[in-house]
Amino acid sequence: MKAGQPDERGDRSSVSTHNPQLIAHNPFLILDHLDKHFGGLHVTRDVSLSVAKSEIVALLGPSGSGKTTVLRLVAGFETPDSGSVLVEGENVTGLPPEKRRFGMVFQHYALFPHMTVGENVAFGLEAQKTAREEVRRRVAESLAAVDLDGFEGRRIAEISGGQQQRVALARALAPRPRVLLLDEPLSNLDPTLRERTRRELKRIIRRVGITTLFVTHEQEEAFDLGDRVAVLNGGRLEQVGPPEALYEEPATRFVATFIGRASVIEGAWIGGREVRLAAGPVWRASGGEDLAEGTAVDVVVRPEGLKLMNAPSPASLPGEVAGRRYAGRVALFDVSLDGGGAVEVLGSPDAGRSEQRVFVALDPAGPLPRVYSKEKN
Amino acid sequence: MRWRKSHPHPDPLPGGEGVIAGALLTLLLAWLVCYPLLLTLREALGAPGWSLRHFAEFFHRPDEWQALWASLWISLATVLLSAAIGIPLAFLFERTDFPGRRVLGTLIALPVVLPPLVGVVAFLFLYGESGFLARAVRFFSGSKEPPWRLAGAGAILLVHAYSMYVYFYLFTRAGIARLDSVYLEAAAALGAGRARILFRVALPLLRPALLGAAMLTFMTSLSSFSAPYLFGGTFRVMTTQIVFSRLNGDNEMAMVETTTLAALAILGLFLLQRTEKRRSVAGTIRGAPPARRQLRGGGLVAVLGWLLAVFLLLPHATLLLVSFVPPGTWTVEALPPVLSLSNWAAVLSQTERLRPIVNSLWMAVSSTALALLIGFLAAWLALRRKSFWRGPLETLIAVPWALPGTVFAVALAATFSKNAPWAGRFVLVGTAAILPLGYLVRNLPLTGRAAFAGLRQIDPALDEAGASLGAGKWRRVTRVTLPLLRPALVAGASLAFITALGDFVVSIVLYTFDTRPIAIEILSSLRMQEVGAAAAYGVLLAVLSGAVFLIWGRREQAL
Numbered sequence: 001m002k003a004g005q006p007d008e009r010g011d012r013s014s015v016s017t018h019n020p021q022l023i024a025h026n027p028f029l030i031l032d033h034l035d036k037h038f039g040g041l042h043v044t045r046d047v048s049l050s051v052a053k054s055e056i057v058a059l060l061g062p063s064g065s066g067k068t069t070v071l072r073l074v075a076g077f078e079t080p081d082s083g084s085v086l087v088e089g090e091n092v093t094g095l096p097p098e099k100r101r102f103g104m105v106f107q108h109y110a111l112f113p114h115m116t117v118g119e120n121v122a123f124g125l126e127a128q129k130t131a132r133e134e135v136r137r138r139v140a141e142s143l144a145a146v147d148l149d150g151f152e153g154r155r156i157a158e159i160s161g162g163q164q165q166r167v168a169l170a171r172a173l174a175p176r177p178r179v180l181l182l183d184e185p186l187s188n189l190d191p192t193l194r195e196r197t198r199r200e201l202k203r204i205i206r207r208v209g210i211t212t213l214f215v216t217h218e219q220e221e222a223f224d225l226g227d228r229v230a231v232l233n234g235g236r237l238e239q240v241g242p243p244e245a246l247y248e249e250p251a252t253r254f255v256a257t258f259i260g261r262a263s264v265i266e267g268a269w270i271g272g273r274e275v276r277l278a279a280g281p282v283w284r285a286s287g288g289e290d291l292a293e294g295t296a297v298d299v300v301v302r303p304e305g306l307k308l309m310n311a312p313s314p315a316s317l318p319g320e321v322a323g324r325r326y327a328g329r330v331a332l333f334d335v336s337l338d339g340g341g342a343v344e345v346l347g348s349p350d351a352g353r354s355e356q357r358v359f360v361a362l363d364p365a366g367p368l369p370r371v372y373s374k375e376k377n
Numbered sequence: 378m379r380w381r382k383s384h385p386h387p388d389p390l391p392g393g394e395g396v397i398a399g400a401l402l403t404l405l406l407a408w409l410v411c412y413p414l415l416l417t418l419r420e421a422l423g424a425p426g427w428s429l430r431h432f433a434e435f436f437h438r439p440d441e442w443q444a445l446w447a448s449l450w451i452s453l454a455t456v457l458l459s460a461a462i463g464i465p466l467a468f469l470f471e472r473t474d475f476p477g478r479r480v481l482g483t484l485i486a487l488p489v490v491l492p493p494l495v496g497v498v499a500f501l502f503l504y505g506e507s508g509f510l511a512r513a514v515r516f517f518s519g520s521k522e523p524p525w526r527l528a529g530a531g532a533i534l535l536v537h538a539y540s541m542y543v544y545f546y547l548f549t550r551a552g553i554a555r556l557d558s559v560y561l562e563a564a565a566a567l568g569a570g571r572a573r574i575l576f577r578v579a580l581p582l583l584r585p586a587l588l589g590a591a592m593l594t595f596m597t598s599l600s601s602f603s604a605p606y607l608f609g610g611t612f613r614v615m616t617t618q619i620v621f622s623r624l625n626g627d628n629e630m631a632m633v634e635t636t637t638l639a640a641l642a643i644l645g646l647f648l649l650q651r652t653e654k655r656r657s658v659a660g661t662i663r664g665a666p667p668a669r670r671q672l673r674g675g676g677l678v679a680v681l682g683w684l685l686a687v688f689l690l691l692p693h694a695t696l697l698l699v700s701f702v703p704p705g706t707w708t709v710e711a712l713p714p715v716l717s718l719s720n721w722a723a724v725l726s727q728t729e730r731l732r733p734i735v736n737s738l739w740m741a742v743s744s745t746a747l748a749l750l751i752g753f754l755a756a757w758l759a760l761r762r763k764s765f766w767r768g769p770l771e772t773l774i775a776v777p778w779a780l781p782g783t784v785f786a787v788a789l790a791a792t793f794s795k796n797a798p799w800a801g802r803f804v805l806v807g808t809a810a811i812l813p814l815g816y817l818v819r820n821l822p823l824t825g826r827a828a829f830a831g832l833r834q835i836d837p838a839l840d841e842a843g844a845s846l847g848a849g850k851w852r853r854v855t856r857v858t859l860p861l862l863r864p865a866l867v868a869g870a871s872l873a874f875i876t877a878l879g880d881f882v883v884s885i886v887l888y889t890f891d892t893r894p895i896a897i898e899i900l901s902s903l904r905m906q907e908v909g910a911a912a913a914y915g916v917l918l919a920v921l922s923g924a925v926f927l928i929w930g931r932r933e934q935a936l
């Protein structure tokens with residue numbers, strides 16, 4: 001395949017990005033069929049992705065999904081078995097990390113503990129042989145950009161975790177890199193600090209306008225920071241798209257259950273946008289248009305796509321409320337189904353009590369369940 | 378500060394030159410460490426032919442058996458005695474609090490940094506048959522005969538216990554400090570009394586530390602040379618047996634003895650590595666160390682503690698005093714009648730007397746510098762680049778630690794007394810190069826292990842951060858790796874310098890008159906009855922070693 005025409009095979013969703021033109025015609029960073037083994041472990045499988053200039057893309061996946069390896073392949077800390085990394089049309093796959101002009105913020109920041117904040121930020125500039133006066137000016141400028149004016153003389157051990165995170169960002173940005181890479185940038189902060197730091201991070205990246213690839217295992221973080229989110233599982237890119245597309249039209253069963261809450265019920269596709277559940281009822285569903293009639297499927301349904309009823313109907317599943325989590329105006333019900341299995345249902349807090357007999361049916365106002373062929377997944 | 382590994386796969390940075398450099402360094406280390414040992418084994422097997430004749434002779438001679446047995450039982454007895462002193466001391470200093478605990482705790486660890494020969498000579502001056510104590514007894518009893526003789530196995534054991542309890546003391550203290558109080562509290566909550574907690578919980582948790590100390594003591598005792606040499610008389614252990622065989626010109630027997638001792642030591646290393654592996658499992662225990670108990674009658678304990686410290690430091694105080702006794706002035710009196718600076722003036726002003734000091738200094742400095750360079754390179758090549766050479770480099774650099782100094786001295790003497798450049802052999806015996814080379818080989822484990830351990834503690838992400846900021850290899854080594862590694866390297870270098878400066882065991886096999894170091898000069902001063910000069914040299918060694926130790930300690934605290 002030619003450079004500049006990436007084949008986003010990972011992108012199985014019909015919805016692309018918020019600005020498809022930009023992606024198609026102006027890819028700034030391209031990951032082209034990256035493949036990597038560690039010993040016998042296949043950690044990155046044919047990952048292709050293109051990122052537009054100034055776009056922020058989140059690599060989201062559970063631990064062990066290979067997201068950090070993808071980031072390290074881009075940074076140059078690992079060499080791919082096959083595939084390449086291109087930036088501004090230049091193939092950088094064979095370049096060592098120090099020649100790529102990529103900035104990186106490490107998970108534990110990797111701030112040099114023997115240097116001051118100022119020396120840390122100056123490090124990359126000095127490596128570029130920048131004049132001393134210019135280094136001083138740019139260090140001050142970078143620290144000001146992350147609201148740490150005057151922190152030059154502080155020691156790393158003296159500043160808080162949140163401040164360390166911002167110093168790491170300032171250090172990565174000071175040499176004006178082409179691409180910014182972030183490895184779980186917020187995982188090291190305590191939850192109360194995380195949201196505020198995330199907002200600041202977003203503001204700074206937006207202001208600088210730098211092309212950014214960042215790794216996270218937190219869906220909320222990915223959805224908040226990323227223009228697009230790339231979901232990885234078992235080293236494979238499952239889907240790339242804006243948050244809405246991932247949530248509303250997940251391309252695979254994995255994405256459907258990994259993004260947001262969802263329950264899985266077994267059934268068989270009967271065509272005409274309908275599925276017959278193993279327990280008998282027939283439900284409307286989407287995603288099975290290409291499937292042959294009678295194909296065994298997993299029916300993935302969101303809690304807001306279901307409702308609880310007190311009386312049975314032909315299309316309802318009988319069960320018992322096993323648990324109820326109260327969340328203000330709504331509650332999340334765990335329902336044990338009579339035929340085995342369980343589902344989560346969103347409803348008003350008074351829709352059911354613990355151990356109450358209930359009947360679970362589709363909520364016409366909610367999103368339709370999606371089906372995934374059992375063979376494919 | 379974050380030192381954690383951020384990624385489970387510290388993959389090598391791209392670059393193939395590491396492979397070649399690793400191969401060259403492995404070759405150099407194999408030549409320095411393995412080659413002499415193999416040549417020794419070869420000579421023991423009757424080179425140029427092949428025969429087990431010398432081994433057969435070894436196993437038929439009762440004096441050889443006795444020396445082997447003596448080495449073993451002296452080492453085991455040393456372990457027991459050292460444990461009996463070191464463990465209670467460790468509990469006293471780590472679990473309780475009393476006035477002066479900190480200073481005392483440091484003072485009683487001091488013998489570990491003093492050259493063994495200095496300790497032995499100091500012991501001689503205090504407890505020997507013409508030492509202070511014996512003179513005092515004779516003075517008060519009016520007897521003409523010395524009340525005792527400091528000789529044989531008992532004397533060796535005494536000196537060993539005096540200098541090696543420190544291992545148990547330090548290891549046990551470290552073990553207690555690492556102990557998580559949660560376990561002790563859990564035991565107490567389950568109704569266990571103090572004794573039950575000690576024997577069922579605390580000691581089993583400390584087992585790896587105690588085993589480590591036991592093995593280290595055993596190995597040190599097995600290698601010990603100064604005490605058996607000066608106090609042994611006709612009582613021989615393997616190290617002295619080797620040197621005497623060489624002196625008697627029985628070179629083949631010396632080679633067999635060397636091989637046997639090396640085999641014994643390697644067995645020891647094998648056992649030690651197994652305990653170290655177990656220790657790393659126990660090392661995962663983290664949490665708050667147990668709180669110190671305020672001792673009732675803390676004042677009394679403090680007084681007893683100070684008395685103990687004085688007792689332990691008394692030999693070195695004696696050494697200092699003797700260094701001020703002018704030659705020939707102290708005959709039958711209990712205390713020296715005259716004190717003056719004449720010994721010091723002689724040692725520090727006469728060219729021939731200064732020479733050993735200058736020799737020891739330049740040889741220690743150059744061997745330490747080289748050992749530091751090789752140690753760092755080995756660790757860097759092995760750990761920073763995922764290298765095939767990691768295993769060979771780390772093993773080679775650790776081998777000299779397991780083998781008694783005598784073994785290496787004899788092996789180096791055998792290897793470098795022949796000129797066969799094509800076989801990697803040059804005549805170095807009798808030149809100024811052989812002693813620094815011997816010190817270098819002995820020092821490799823000290824600097825090497827420090828560099829390996831230090832580098833392992835540095836998060837590889839720091840190097841990667843440097844690379845992502847555009848810094849090349851050289852800049853990353855000089856600006857990131859070396860500054861972070863400095864405390865570990867300084868510690869390793871300090872130990873190496875102290876060891877080389879006070880070395881006796883390698884020197885006695887390899888020295889020449891022109892290259893004689895301080896330890897050899899101490900020995901010849903003693904032989905010439907120049908007790909004051911010997912003491913002055915001893916004090917000088919002790920002060921230099923102590924100063925290096927203290928400077929290193931302060932640096933470490935500052936970082």
